[in-house]
Amino acid sequence: MVNILVISDTIVRPESYENARDRVKIHLTPWDLSFLRTEYAQRALIFPKPDPETRMISRLKSSLSAALKIFYPYAGRLVKMDNEDDETRTFFIDCDGSGVKLVHAEAVSVLVSDVLEQANGTNVPNYWSEFFPANGVKSWEGVSKSLIAFQVTELKDGVFIGFGYxxxxxxxxxxxxxxxxxxEIFSTGRKKFPPLSLCGWFLGGIDYPIRVPMSETVPSSPVAGPVALSLQKKIFRFTSRHVSELKAKANGEAVGSDDNLVISSFQAVLAHMWRSIIRNSDLNPEDVIHCKLAMDIRQRLNPPVQKECFGNMVGLATTTTTAGEMLSNGLGWTALQLNKTVGSQTNEELRRFAENWVKNPKIPNLLVVNNSLIVAGSPRFNVFGNDFGWGKPIAVRGGPGIAGHGKILAYPGTEKGSTEIHTSLWSHVLDKLLADGEFLQHVHVVCV
Structure with missing residues (x-):
């Protein structure tokens, strides 16, 4: 039995918060509102243990307060307004400085190796969720809940920082x-940073705040227990060599489709994962399958918004085919379909989506969907560049939440050029995948 002791649960507010009359109101776009029913995304970084003289918790709180002065939207709250004239609701973010949740906990009997081995394995430990601060919290609960929350759990030989946003x-x-x-604030004391640039993009002619039918804002039903129990998680690591091999293979097989075409490393890795999962899913050839890839749209708008602007600028690019068509073609064909889908997310297409969504707002339920891959995260995120000064992260992990079959998280590996794919799959699909020689040929380590 693992004993996780909560030492404190506090609210950290932005340093030197300005007068209320300077508060910023952030209106929400169709891409934002599409996440209204989803749970907070939860992630974690695992660090080595700092020297006791570091005064870790007090310094984490003070540096977090300074960081929130810069990234002030996190310290705000969601505001919901009912429009009785047409039975709709509107939402916006009020940057009121309410602050963010920070939990300090201890699990002194747990080693970093224990966490990594158990979290990598088929059976997630029953205490896993206790390392995270936003379990089961839905986006619409941001009216009273912290918009980002942290939990710092001291392990026997490390520090586990879990967060939900x-x-x-x-x-x-x-x-x-x-x-x-x-x-950077923690490790260097530096507090001078460029002012935050908000994305805040809206189509001309769209009135905001956007009105959403009340029926679309009703909380969705939870996933049934037996469904969740039949899902298992596993992490696959692709070394830089295997990533390069898959990219070369995919581009070689796609030769002739477009002389200027370049299939990216991630598209090649994702194509290999998708084909392998489908090959082991016992689907009929005519079954329709999807790969839904969350992608940054900042630089796809015209004019583009600032590359580093703050907000939620995630579009969902969906590739659709059939199981038979995919499996009768090779890696290059599948990667090419993903490449085409990503390329189709143009300014015109994104504007068309926004215009149509505003006319008929539909907020999807987050349910388990057969025959679909839903891909989040990115190998481009600089997760291992986050160093408080006592050592770089040992690992990055996804937290608990509604996990459906085909949920994929992608992150860079610790080796430069490598990629980690965190999966949630039906147990019978995972068992077959782990015995698939064609798949394992391009995976250096399967965590067990």
Missing amino acids: NHLVTDGASVWSFFKTWT
Whole structure:
């Protein structure tokens, strides 16, 4: 039995918060509102243990306060307003300085190796969720809950920093930018940073705040227990050599489709994962399959918004085919379909999506969906560049939440050029995948 002791649960507010009359109101876009029913995304970084003289917790609080002065939207709250005239609701972020949750806990009997081995394995330990601060919290609960929350758990030989964030206000790119700033303030004392640039993009002619039918804002039903029990998690690591081999193979097989075409490393790795999962899913050839890739749209708008702007600028690019068509073609064909889908996310297409969504707002339920891969994260995120000064992260991990079959998290590995793929799959699919020689040929380590 693992004893996780909560030492403190506090709210950290921005340093030197300005007068209330200077508060910023952030209106939400169709991409933001699409996340209204989702749970907070939860992630974690695991660090070596600092020297006792570091005064870790007090300095984490003070540096977090300074970071929140820069990234002030995190310290705000979601505001919901009912429009009785047409039975709709509107939402916006009020940057009111309410602050963020920071939990300090201890699990002195747990080693870093224990956490990594158990979290990598088929059976996630029953105490895993206790390392995270936002379990089961939905985005719409940001009216009273912290928009980002942290838990610092001291292990026997390391530090586990788990966090959860509201996707209505931020995406992964902004979260990791914030984390980098926090670590720099902690390690160097530097507090002078460029002012935050908000994305805040809206189509001309769209009235905001956007009105969403009340029926679309009703909380969705939870996933049934037996469904969750039949899902298992596993992490696959692709070395830089295997990433290079897959990229070369995919581009070689796609030769002739477009002389200027370059299939990226991630598209090649993702194509290999998708084909392998489908090959082991016992689907009929005519079954329709999807790969839904969350992608940054900042530089795809015209004019583009600032590359480093703060907000949630995630679009969902969906590739659709059939199981038979995919498996009758090779890696290059699958990677090419992903490449084409990513390329199709143009300014015109994104504007069309926004215009149509505003006319008929639909907020999807986060349910387990067969035959679909849903891919989040990115190998480009600089997760291992976050150093508080007592050592770089040992590992990055995804937290608990509604996990459906085909949920994929992608992150860089510790080796330069490598990629980690965190998966949630039906147990029978995972068992077959782990015995698939064609798949394992391009995976250096399967965590067990």
